Structures are given as C-alpha cells and as structure tokens.
Amino acid sequence: MKAVLCTRFGGPDDLELADLPAPDPGAGEVAVAVQAAGLNFFDTLIIAGKYQMKPAFPFSPAAEFAGVVDRVGAGVTAFKPGDRVAASTGYGAARECVVVAANRLAAVPDGVDFDRAAGLLVTYGTTLHALKDRAKLKPGETMAVLGASGGVGLAAVELGKLMGARVIACASSENKLAVARQYGADAALNYAAEDLREALRRATDGKGPDVIYDPVGGPYSEPALRAIGWEGRFLVVGFAAGDIPKLPLNLVLLKNCDVRGVFWGAWAEREPEAHRANIAQLMSWCADGKLAVHIHKVFPLAQTAQALKAIAGRSVMGKVILRP
Numbered sequence: 001m002k003a004v005l006c007t008r009f010g011g012p013d014d015l016e017l018a019d020l021p022a023p024d025p026g027a028g029e030v031a032v033a034v035q036a037a038g039l040n041f042f043d044t045l046i047i048a049g050k051y052q053m054k055p056a057f058p059f060s061p062a063a064e065f066a067g068v069v070d071r072v073g074a075g076v077t078a079f080k081p082g083d084r085v086a087a088s089t090g091y092g093a094a095r096e097c098v099v100v101a102a103n104r105l106a107a108v109p110d111g112v113d114f115d116r117a118a119g120l121l122v123t124y125g126t127t128l129h130a131l132k133d134r135a136k137l138k139p140g141e142t143m144a145v146l147g148a149s150g151g152v153g154l155a156a157v158e159l160g161k162l163m164g165a166r167v168i169a170c171a172s173s174e175n176k177l178a179v180a181r182q183y184g185a186d187a188a189l190n191y192a193a194e195d196l197r198e199a200l201r202r203a204t205d206g207k208g209p210d211v212i213y214d215p216v217g218g219p220y221s222e223p224a225l226r227a228i229g230w231e232g233r234f235l236v237v238g239f240a241a242g243d244i245p246k247l248p249l250n251l252v253l254l255k256n257c258d259v260r261g262v263f264w265g266a267w268a269e270r271e272p273e274a275h276r277a278n279i280a281q282l283m284s285w286c287a288d289g290k291l292a293v294h295i296h297k298v299f300p301l302a303q304t305a306q307a308l309k310a311i312a313g314r315s316v317m318g319k320v321i322l323r324p
Contacts, residue, residue: 001019001020001021001022001095001096001097002017002018002019002020002095002096002301002302002324003017003018003019003020003060003094003095003096004016004017004018004060004061004062004094004095004301004304004322005017005018005058005059005060006046006047006057006058006059006060006061007057007058008057009047009048009049010047010048011047011048012044012047012304012305012306012308012309012312013305014047015047015061015304015305015308016058017301017302017304018058020095022096022097023097023098023099024071024073024099025071025072025073025076025099026073026074026099027073027074027075028073028074028075028076028101028102028103029072029073029076029099029100029101029102030069030071030072030073030076030079030085030099030100030101030102030105031069031070031071031072031073031097031098031099032065032067032068032069032070032085032087032097032098032099032100032105033067033068033069033070033096033097034065034066034067034093034095034096034097034098034324035065035066035067035068035114035118035323035324036065036066036067036114036115036117036118036119036298036321036322036323037062037064037065037093037094037095037118037321037322037323037324038062038063038064038065038093038118038119038121038122038123038319038320038321038322039061039062039094039304039307039308039311039319039320039321039322040063040064040122040123040151040311041150041151041238041240041311041312042063042238043061043062043063043091043308043311044308044311044312046061046091047061047308053090053091055090055091055092059091059092060091060092060093060094060095061091061092061093061094061304061308062091062092062093062094062304062322063088063089063090063091063092063093063121063122064086064087064088064089064093064118064119064121064122065086065087065089065093065098065118066084066085066086066108066114066115066117066118067084067085067086067098067114068081068082068083068084068085069081069082069083069085070097072102073102076102078102078105079102079105083107084107084108084109084110084114084117085105085106085107085108086105086106086108086117086118086121086283087100087104087105087106087121088104088121088122088125088265088268089104090265093118093322094301094304094322095301095324096301096324103272106121106276106279106280106283107280107283108283109283109284109286109287110287111286111287111288112283112286112287115295115298115319115321115323116286116293116295117283117286118321119151119293119295119318119319119321120155120282120283120286120291120293121279122151122264123151123152123154123155123319124155124158124159124282124291124293125264125268125275125278125279125282126152126155126237126262126264127152127155127156127159127213127237128159128278128281128282129262129264129267129268129275129278130156130213130235130237130262130264131143131156131159131160131163131211131213132163132278133267133274134233134235134260134261134262135211135213135233135235135260136233137160137163137165137210137211138164138165138210139163139164139165140164140165140166141165141166141210141211142165142166142167142168142204142207142209142210142211142229143156143160143165143166143167143168143209143210143211143212143213144167144168144170144189144200144203144209144211144212144213144224144227145157145160145167145168145169145170145180145185145213146170146171146191146212146213146214146215146216146220146221146224147170147171147214147215147216147240148169148170148171148176148177148180148185148188149169149171149176149177149179149180149317149318150215150240150314150316150317150318151316151318151319151320152215152237152238153169153171153180153213153215154179154180154183154294154317154318156213156215157169157180157183157184157185158183158184158291158292159291160184160213161184161185161186162285162290162291165210165211166186166187167184167185167186167187168185168186168187168188168189168200168203168204168209169181169185169187169188169189170188170189170190170191170196170199170200170220170224171188171189171190171191172190172191172192173190173192174190175317176317177189177190179294179317179318183292183294187203189203191220195223196220196223196224196227197223197224197226197227198227200224200227201227204227204229207229207230208227208228208229208230208232208255209227209228209229209232210229210232210233211232211233211234211235212224212225212227212228212232212233212234212235213235213237214234214235214236214237214238215237215238215239215240216238216239216240216241217236217238217239217240217241217242217243217244217245218239218240218241218242218243218245219241219243219245220241221245221247222245222247222248222251225247225251225252225255225257225259226251228251228255228257229255229257230255230256230257231255231256231257231258232255232257232258233257233258233260234257234258234259234260235260235262236259236260236261236262237262240314247259293318293319294317294318294319295318295319295321296310296316296317296318296319296320297310297316297320297321298320298321298322298323299320299321299322299323300322300323300324301322301323301324304322307320307322
C-alpha cells in the first residue's frame, strides 16, 4: 500500500511517499481501506516536532479518515467488511489502509460522502465539544468566532447557528468573511482592517459577546477578551497565529468571565461514550443536510506536501482532504 511517511522532523517537502505491506488487524481491531483523510493545521506542527504529540518515526500525518472496512480482527462484531466507517486517530491516516481499534470507529450514514465524513471529525468534533460541553452555549446568545473561515472556524459558524446563537464571524479578509456569511454568520468583522475590541462592542450594542471561540491566539486573543460580555466564556481552542498569548487576569476578574480550555483529543479519550454520542450527532446532522462541511480542496496522496503548504499559508477556507 502507499503511505506518506514522516521519517524526521521537518517541513512538508521532507515527507516521503513509500510502499508498505498492507497491515493486518489484530484482536479487537479493524483494517479500513481509506477513501478520504482529513488534514488540519496541527499536522504542520506534528511533522515539525512542534506539537504536544510526538509519534515515533516513521509515522503518517492526517488525524482523521473515512473509508470501507476491509478486514476485521478476532472478537470484532460491531463491524463487518464493506461497512462505511470513520475515525479520528491523532495521526497516521495519510495512507491507503489504516488499522484501528474497533471501539474508535463511527458508522458513516449512506447520505454522507467520504470527504465530508473525514472532514467533520476533528473540526466539528472539537467545536461541538467546545460549544456544547465547555461553553454551554444557549439559544439566543451571541458568539464571536475568530479565524471564522478556517476548518474549526467554519465549523463554529455552522454549529453556532444550528444551536440557536447569533454568530459574529471575525477574519482577516473580505473573501474569508464572505465564506463565513455563506455558512450562516449574522455579522462579519475584518480584524486586519479595524480594531477587534471596538468592532465587537459595536456589533453587540456595547454588551459584548457571550462566547468567544478562539482557535487563532496571537495578537487577537486579548482584544477579544477585552470585548467579552459579563459572565462570558472565552474558549481557548488553538494558536493558528503561532504565538501563545498571555492574558491579563484582571480582565477575567472585571468581566466576571471564564477562560475555558478545549482539549478535545484528551476529552475524547477520557469520555469515550460522550465523544461517540457527539460524533453520532454530527453524522446525523450532516446526513440531514444541516451541516455543509465545506471542502476547500481535495488532493491526491502524492500531493500531501502541497496540501500542507496550503494550510500553513493560511489560504485554506474549510477542510483539506487527501484521497488515496
């Protein structure tokens, strides 16, 4: 089988396309023929050795995939060859066949294509956990989404609207904001062209957002926190800008607000039943046409480096998919 391998820390051009023997599933495992694999910003960090997860060499990037069950190991009864499935594994999906524990797999409904099934696991899984489990987002509340055109940003726009919130999309260009509006944003702010704090206050009639969804970090976190409403919830989702901000804690005191971390991967490991319920809900919403799961571009496996460069260059709006 073909597999993209990281054999040493570096950039996308250091990845290798290799031929490997097809893996055999062990007891409790399933071999899945990968039809689509999703890439995320953190894949650029994993291959560079700059992420909290550092797999042993050689490993494949891509944390999520969808495909068809090829073979099952001893003791597996929940799945059979031919079943449509998807899973998030942290890394390892940029290959033609993946072996995964059966309890990590989710069924893919017939109405959901493989590209969208692979593309919703990390970004929408992270976001549903953030909004439902961490922020306790309520209908009628206002939520500001930073980086609103990226993978998790668009997921937050879509899920925020689905959960009944008023969504303010914040991004760095008018093109990116147009995409966010297309997927349901009620208002849009260009933080490259105007002061984010003042713009958020204007957009909320001085009240401030109830929830701020921040996968960006860098220079935007503090002004967003300064604009948050009384007893608001600031969600720390990631640091796509590259810099981890230091927030003045007096702002948390003065706004009587919460700063809440969103470590979806660790939560999914600790709360597997709740995680599976969230993924099943997302698959159902997708099958019902309630989630679009915008696919920016599909790349063949041999062009994984180009796909990662597009993500690193922040030109991507929505999801990037590899198709073996």
